[in-house]
Amino acid sequence: SQQGEEDPQALSIQEGENATMNCSYKTSINNLQWYRQNSGRGLVHLILIRSNEREKHSGRLRVTLDTSKKSSSLLITASRAADTASYFCATTLFQAGTALIFGKGTTLSVSS
């Protein structure tokens, strides 16, 4: 089953620019997490925001959560070529088990 929908599906920017990715979900959540995946590799956890939080920062990452709109955004500031990857939002549902349900992902390409 798919919970989240990210947009845009693909994003191409220049180094130094900011990248914003959005995620929408369908049901009530416990928390929302963002992961990064380099091509052909596993996923790396970036940041977790709980359902009672509205904004969270970690280095160049800023995540917002709007539970009334069932949406979240991930902002990467001052992007670098090394940020090129796919980014996924994932949720833990209240009523489901402890597995993460992933969105479709945004593929970010940062050119130098």
Add this chain to the structure above:
Amino acid sequence: GAVVSQHPSWVICKSGTSVKIECRSLDFQATTMFWYRQFPKQSLMLMATSNEGSKATYEQGVEKDKFLINHASLTLSTLTVTSAHPEDSSFYICSARAPRDSTASPLHFGNGTRLTVT
């Protein structure tokens, strides 16, 4: 930090054969591991939840007799793709959560296994 090791990283097999993929938690004990499948340019789809010492819980649409999961110890879960066919070609990723972590905590992922069935 918690490390999950997955082996092999890639495998090519002939149609009709079986392939076993191992997922190990290297520095923690994982009572629960999760297996995901990812097709090219798509997201991760949860296949099953593997519980140590008990039967795996499969997601709707995933054939349990085709994708055999064994979680015989607290550090090892295996996924066996039986009688593989070309449509089973995909990227399989395992993940785990340390017992001390809450159910809301992040998952630790292996690096995935690229399966190609010819």
